[in-house]
Amino acid sequence: MPLSPAIESGDRSHAVTPVESVAQISTLLEDTDPTLDPALAEVARQAAADGLVLLHNDGTLPLAGRPVAVFGRVQIDWFAVGYGSGGDVKVPYVWNLLSGLRDAGVAVDAATAELYTAWCAAHRPAFEGTWGQWPHHFPEMPLDPAVAAAAAERADTAVVVIGRAAGEARESVRAPGSFHLTGDERAMLDAVTASFPHTVVVLDAGNVMDLSWIADYGDRIGAVLYAWQGGMEGGRAVAAVLAGEVSPSGKLTDTIAWSYEDYPSAANFGDPDANEYAEDIFVGYRWFETFAPERVQYPFGHGLGYTTFDVTVAETTVDEAGLRLAVDVRNTGAAHSGREVVQVYVAAPDGRLGQPARRLAAFAKTGELAPGAAERLELAVRLDDLASYDDSGATGHRSAWVLEAGHYRFLVGTDVRSAAPAAVVTIDELRVVRQVSEAAAPSPSAPFRRMTLARDEDGRAVVAWQDAPTATVARAERITAGLPAETPMTGDRGITLDAVAAGAASLDEFVAQLSAEELALLARGDVTMHSALGAAGNAGVLGGVSPSLRAKGVAPVTTTDGPSGIRLSAYASLLPSGTALASTWDTALVRRLTALHGEEMIRKGSDVLLSPGMNIHRDPLCGRNFEYFSEDPLLTGRMAAAVVTGVQSNGVAACPKHFAANNQETNRTRNDSRVSERALREIYLRGFEICVREAEPLALMTSYNQVNGVWSHYHHDLVTTILRQEWGYAGCVITDWWMEEAVDPDFPALADNAYRVRAQVDVLMPGGVKTEAGPGDYADDTILESLARPDGLTLGELQRSARNVLRLVLALKPVIDARSLEA
Ligand code: BGC
Numbered sequence: 001m002p003l004s005p006a007i008e009s010g011d012r013s014h015a016v017t018p019v020e021s022v023a024q025i026s027t028l029l030e031d032t033d034p035t036l037d038p039a040l041a042e043v044a045r046q047a048a049a050d051g052l053v054l055l056h057n058d059g060t061l062p063l064a065g066r067p068v069a070v071f072g073r074v075q076i077d078w079f080a081v082g083y084g085s086g087g088d089v090k091v092p093y094v095w096n097l098l099s100g101l102r103d104a105g106v107a108v109d110a111a112t113a114e115l116y117t118a119w120c121a122a123h124r125p126a127f128e129g130t131w132g133q134w135p136h137h138f139p140e141m142p143l144d145p146a147v148a149a150a151a152a153e154r155a156d157t158a159v160v161v162i163g164r165a166a167g168e169a170r171e172s173v174r175a176p177g178s179f180h181l182t183g184d185e186r187a188m189l190d191a192v193t194a195s196f197p198h199t200v201v202v203l204d205a206g207n208v209m210d211l212s213w214i215a216d217y218g219d220r221i222g223a224v225l226y227a228w229q230g231g232m233e234g235g236r237a238v239a240a241v242l243a244g245e246v247s248p249s250g251k252l253t254d255t256i257a258w259s260y261e262d263y264p265s266a267a268n269f270g271d272p273d274a275n276e277y278a279e280d281i282f283v284g285y286r287w288f289e290t291f292a293p294e295r296v297q298y299p300f301g302h303g304l305g306y307t308t309f310d311v312t313v314a315e316t317t318v319d320e321a322g323l324r325l326a327v328d329v330r331n332t333g334a335a336h337s338g339r340e341v342v343q344v345y346v347a348a349p350d351g352r353l354g355q356p357a358r359r360l361a362a363f364a365k366t367g368e369l370a371p372g373a374a375e376r377l378e379l380a381v382r383l384d385d386l387a388s389y390d391d392s393g394a395t396g397h398r399s400a401w402v403l404e405a406g407h408y409r410f411l412v413g414t415d416v417r418s419a420a421p422a423a424v425v426t427i428d429e430l431r432v433v434r435q436v437s438e439a440a441a442p443s444p445s446a447p448f449r450r451m452t453l454a455r456d457e458d459g460r461a462v463v464a465w466q467d468a469p470t471a472t473v474a475r476a477e478r479i480t481a482g483l484p485a486e487t488p489m490t491g492d493r494g495i496t497l498d499a500v501a502a503g504a505a506s507l508d509e510f511v512a513q514l515s516a517e518e519l520a521l522l523a524r525g526d527v528t529m530h531s532a533l534g535a536a537g538n539a540g541v542l543g544g545v546s547p548s549l550r551a552k553g554v555a556p557v558t559t560t561d562g563p564s565g566i567r568l569s570a571y572a573s574l575l576p577s578g579t580a581l582a583s584t585w586d587t588a589l590v591r592r593l594t595a596l597h598g599e600e601m602i603r604k605g606s607d608v609l610l611s612p613g614m615n616i617h618r619d620p621l622c623g624r625n626f627e628y629f630s631e632d633p634l635l636t637g638r639m640a641a642a643v644v645t646g647v648q649s650n651g652v653a654a655c656p657k658h659f660a661a662n663n664q665e666t667n668r669t670r671n672d673s674r675v676s677e678r679a680l681r682e683i684y685l686r687g688f689e690i691c692v693r694e695a696e697p698l699a700l701m702t703s704y705n706q707v708n709g710v711w712s713h714y715h716h717d718l719v720t721t722i723l724r725q726e727w728g729y730a731g732c733v734i735t736d737w738w739m740e741e742a743v744d745p746d747f748p749a750l751a752d753n754a755y756r757v758r759a760q761v762d763v764l765m766p767g768g769v770k771t772e773a774g775p776g777d778y779a780d781d782t783i784l785e786s787l788a789r790p791d792g793l794t795l796g797e798l799q800r801s802a803r804n805v806l807r808l809v810l811a812l813k814p815v816i817d818a819r820s821l822e823a
Pocket residue numbers: 005085539561610657736737
């Protein structure tokens with residue numbers, strides 16, 4: 001069993017104590033932590049509001065002053081975030097929906113509110129589970145239809161709130177109370193819709209849940225708002241949108257299908273041992289738009305506002321490099337301002353590889369447009385970015401990124417389904433965009449079939465199956481050929497890391513002084529979470545973990561979770577979670593928010609935020625989807641780059657995670673993600689690639705799972721061949737917390753930490769190894785033992801990882817030095 005990463009810092013009792021007024025917040029802040037930033041709260045609220053997705057509206061919204069009766073306990077017991085490391089922030093306050101509505105001046109039916117307030121007080125939600133045993137929902141108050149009928153005498157509009165939680169180490173399940181509605185929730189909807197002429201449903205859920213029931217109510221449900229989990233300000237954001245102060249402008253980052261079985265991963269998801277990614281590149285809308293458009297309830301990219309927009313492609317410029325579009329967006333409504341997201345999709349020629357019907361190629365969001373106002377958006381698509389990876393040699397160019405010949409049709413619109421043809425770029429001959437090397441391919445010992453595209457005689461897309469190509473590269477030879485030169489050891493020459501920072505000595509000269517013991521220490525964190533070397537409640541400390549390293553000027557570097565806030569013993573802001581942020585489709589806003597978050601890190605003593613979480617939403621049941629952005633890699637990569645750029649603009653570090661293919665929580669530390677090299681590169685690694693190339697994160701975290709038979713934290717192909725050699729990543733790679741023991745199958749003299757360092761997974765976090773007794777100390781000398789063997793880890797490899805770690809320490813030095821000056 002993995003050790004529990006639970007720490008005491010995130011006392012969720014804070015998350016269920018709602019704030020009732022703005023005045024109360026200032027009292028709370030004075031009492032508890034004067035360093036929270038009201039400006040951050042303001043931007044967090046804007047982000048939460050701009051990520052709300054209005055799925056359906058017959059004009060019931062906005063409320064525009066009409067009184068409402070609010071049903072559902074979740075109006076009070078509001079889910080501001082999911083559970084686990086990604087949500088476990090000691091949040092000083094949370095706005096729930098009821099308080100938010102009152103704050104927004106909405107006339108809330110007092111009798112209904114009192115009824116729920118009293119019931120919730122008598123039925124406090126239980127949080128006393130162990131790590132990973134979080135609730136999926138809280139049991140609903142059984143609603144007497146007579147109560148609904150009486151309320152309908154006082155207000156003609158009802159708001160029904162349905163809430164779901166999800167979290168780390170636990171999937172959502174296909175059962176009432178998780179993916180499906182409970183009987184009590186159904187009964188509540190029945191009673192309310194039977195009495196009220198207008199019903200609004202608010203979904204306070206971090207993950208996508210089944211919504212097929214909406215159709216059962218026909219026009220008795222007037223509006224549906226997907227609120228995600230918007231952090232401490234989320235309740236106010238929802239209230240502002242319901243009231244009409246803010247027009248919703250969020251768009252779905254996932255397809256919502258009619259039933260769970262419709263998702264292409266459904267047949268394989270959740271297997272505890274191995275998970276065949278049989279759907280290959282046909283993830284999310286790539287599957288639905290190609291093969292099953294009729295199974296879509298709400299398409300990817302969909303989201304309504306309170307006004308209407310005219311979207312016109314005004315200019316199209318095509319050259320060798322790609323396509324540029326100028327798109328005019330005009331608010332054609334009369335009553336409301338609003339924002340619109342323009343989405344560009346490409347329909348690539350089938351070629352020999354087979355392509356999904358549509359792929360997101362670019363997107364941009366307008367500012368707030370008053371009625372009648374217009375804005376021109378400029379969107380660019382580089383053709384090279386549309387290349388596909390040939391893992392089979394079908395195009396004659398194995399292990400290359402290629403653009404096959406044919407017509408590339410570009411479609412522009414406001415969701416994947418309604419996007420309309422706007423331009424065509426023709427490529428006359430196949431282009432090899434980049435020749436790389438086979439890496440991380442499926443193991444020949446675990447072959448599987450993968451989905452591909454064929455056409456029937458009418459030209460319709462039909463599913464075909466083929467063997468996923470398996471690995472042919474001799475791993476041992478690749479590693480041996482790439483072993484780095486060692487830097488001759490000099491012993492201590494008195495060169496400090498400050499001298500390196502000042503340009504008075506080189507990093508190599510510094511590293512040459514380090515003993516094998518010191519190098520081995522740099523490759524591990526300070527044993528446990530809650531390290532005494534960092535701010536209380538930290539996730540772990542790396543870098544200057546020993547007196548001798550600190551004497552040489554290597555500072556301890558403090559890591560904290562992420563992504564939704566800084567997880568420490570101190571109070572910290574709770575931000576909208578990943579899906580909520582991505583649903584804004586507004587990278588500038590996310591940068592602005594995370595720049596303020598980076599400032600908070602400095603105030604709280606966090607140097608590395610374990611964020612963004614950026615695994616692909618492969619399946620709606622994955623328990624951590626709320627932390628992640630989308631089923632689409634481009635949106636994921638751009639959002640992750642925005643987070644990293646924002647955080648790092650302050651001199652602190654972000655740490656994208658979990659690299660890679662960590663798409664389910666079931667048996668997450670043992671599970672093997674079996675995925676073709678094409679799907680890996682085009683879907684599961686693509687977001688990381690965009691993030692690394694655009695934003696240069698200073699740190700990056702591997703995942704718990706195996707990828708094609710190798711644990712990510714041992715994966716030389718993933719971390720050295722692809723991440724570092726292909727993408728040029730020079731930062732520090734750390735493990736997810738602890739790791740699985742294993743001996744290198746090609747080099748038996750390397751086990752555990754030595755095996756890991758060979759892959760350039762530089763630091764074991766939090767540092768101690770798993771023992772029966774718990775994480776008491778390092779309890780492991782695999783690095784030094786292996787180093788002493790002629791066929792073991794080389795000094796050059798250990799020094800290479802030390803350099804990766806020290807580059808991170810150097811980058812953080814100004815922030816850490818400023819902190820020690822203050823102390
Ligand atoms: C999670 C990581 C997290 C780490 C430290 C692990 O259980 O998978 O996302 O950063 O714990 O809390």
